Amino acid sequence: MKNKVELIGYYGSDEVIACSAWTSTSRNLSEDKRKRIGKLINMLWSEGHETPFEKGQVHFLVDTDIASHIHLLKHRISSLNAESARYKELKEDKYYLPEDWDKCNLSEDFSFDGDYNRLTICEDQNWSDVLEEYTKLGNKLYHQCIADLEPHLGRKRAKESARFFKTYNSQIQADVMFNMRSFANFIKLRNSEHAQLEIREIAQQMWDLVENIEGQPFKYSLSSIKQKLEKE
Numbered sequence: 202m203k204n205k206v207e208l209i210g211y212y213g214s215d216e217v218i219a220c221s222a223w224t225s226t227s228r229n230l231s232e233d234k235r236k237r238i239g240k241l242i243n244m245l246w247s248e249g250h251e252t253p254f255e256k257g258q259v260h261f262l263v264d265t266d267i268a269s270h271i272h273l274l275k276h277r278i279s280s281l282n283a284e285s286a287r288y289k290e291l292k293e294d295k296y297y298l299p300e301d302w303d304k305c306n307l308s309e310d311f312s313f314d315g316d317y318n319r320l321t322i323c324e325d326q327n328w329s330d331v332l333e334e335y336t337k338l339g340n341k342l343y344h345q346c347i348a349d350l351e352p353h354l355g356r357k358r359a360k361e362s363a364r365f366f367k368t369y370n371s372q373i374q375a376d377v378m379f380n381m382r383s384f385a386n387f388i389k390l391r392n393s394e395h396a397q398l399e400i401r402e403i404a405q406q407m408w409d410l411v412e413n414i415e416g417q418p419f420k421y422s423l424s425s426i427k428q429k430l431e432k433e
Contacts, residue, residue, distance in 0.1 A: 202295050202372060204399060205264045206406040213257035214418035215242055218381070221253035239421040246385075246425035257381040257419060259411050265403060266297040268369040272391060272400040278383035283375035286364035290347055294340040295372035297399070302329040332370065342366045381419065384411075385426045389433075 219238045220228050222245055245253060265273065273281060284291065305328045322331050343366035350359035379387060384407075390396065392404035412423055 202264070202297060204266060204269060204297055204372070204403055206403055206410060207262040208259065208407075208410040208414070209262050210260040211258060211411070211414060211418070212260075213381075215239070215257075215421045216418075217256050218242060218245075218253045218422060221256045222250070239424075242421035243425045243428070246422070246429055251382045251385075254381040254385070254422065255383075257422065258378060259381070259384055259407070259419075260378045261376075261407055261410070263375045263377055263403060264295065264372055265375055266370045266372050266399060267367070268397070269399045269403055270373060270375055272397065273375060273377060273403075278379075278386060280378040281375060284373040286367060286373075287361040290344070290360055291364075291367070291371070291373070292344075294337075296333075296336045296340075296368070297370045297372055298329050298333055299399075300329075301398070302332065303327055305329075307331065336368050336370060339366045339368050340371075381422050381426075385430075388426065389430055 215238050216230070216235070219234075219241050220230065222241060223234070245251070263273070270283060273279075307322060307326055307328065322334070343363050346363040346366060347359045350363060354362070388404055388408060391400045392408065393401070396404070408423075411419060
């Protein structure tokens with residue numbers, strides 16, 4: 202399953218951000234001031250007056266592999282909650298497979314013997330197929346481990362420790378909210394050429410969703426953020 206992002210809500214707009222900045226003088230909006238919102242937004246962002254951008258918020262639901270979930274947690278300023286294998290058994294067994302592995306085949310034959318199953322990997326398999334087979338075995342062991350540990354350790358300890366069988370490509374659902382200031386920071390770090398492909402794709406999906414909100418409420422904010430990032 203691919204990682205996917207859904208925009209589930211937003212608050213504010215360029216106008217709300219502009220009014221926050223204008224609070225220091227007057228929040229009264231005339232037609233002339235409305236025409237100056239774009240110019241003000243650009244000035245605020247380019248000169249580092251970023252506090253007003255905290256008045257705009259974007260809210261996402263993300264189906265993400267665990268490795269990318271870690272990237273969502275690190276180097277960010279956001280509000281984030283996610284599914285936890287400590288509190289429930291993850292029964293859907295969702296997982297992510299890198300699409301760019303499809304044409305990369307194994308150079309040797311391998312075989313893996315386990316108590317629960319036998320995993321045989323052949324030279325003609327590509328690495329995506331191998332990862333899928335490996336992930337499925339891990340999921341089987343995860344559920345069986347919970348069942349076998351529970352009578353001895355209790356349900357809580359069984360769930361929280363059996364998740365060690367879950368691989369980094371296992372997918373969970375995360376609820377993520379950014380204000381526009383922190384969203385810009387996230388885009389800078391995670392939609393960078395230096396970021397891992399999977400988190401870059403998530404960041405780009407988020408950007409596209411915000412950019413395509415009906416009425417484009419953050420049109421000038423996104424434009425200003427983009428201009429600044431291009432200069433850095």
